[in-house]
Amino acid sequence: DTAVSQTPKYLVTQMGNDKSIKCEQNLGHDTMYWYKQDSKKFLKIMFSYNNKELIINETVPNRFSPKSPDKAHLNLHINSLELGDSAVYFCASSQRRGGIYGYTFGSGTRLTVV
């Protein structure tokens, strides 16, 4: 059983399109996150959700919008895709924000915008 699963694993799309990446966790965690790993390999926080409430948005363009239908799901919707959006996007979950126990990550979605 996959703890944090994201789909699709690979996504190739043209500039200007709108796409979504889905994420589900079966760990019963309260908080879910989206991270972006850019070309320099940095993992940067984009969003975190706790009890359906957005609690962080780190200077992410408003073309990106997280959607959480319930606490087991946090989907990432991207409008008007740009070349610079090409990256690997990781979903993660944890029982609480921060703390010592670490996050559980999905396997990533490699987005390529052409």
Added chain:
Amino acid sequence: DQQVKQNSPSLSVQEGRISILNCDYTNSMFDYFLWYKKYPAEGPTFLISISSIKDKNEDGRFTVFLNKSAKHLSLHIVPSQPGDSAVYFCAASGTNNDMRFGAGTRLTVKP
């Protein structure tokens, strides 16, 4: 604004020897420090952590050392094994703040 820095992009060691991965941070408000391991095409996996009130935490072959005055932590792997070859990310967080990651260090353990 990189609050967590891993200045060595890569490290190569011989099997059986010690691997030492280093990490520096700038935010003195961090309470917890963590190491993650990442294989290609997989997400990062939590490895070991340490609270800011401690200076050492050990788990099997893995030991994390924290030097708060220097804002520096390190991960020691001994003895290193070929299966340890991966990218290691250092991370830090506050009690109720999201985790910040370094850029990672690629460890190669040669048989």
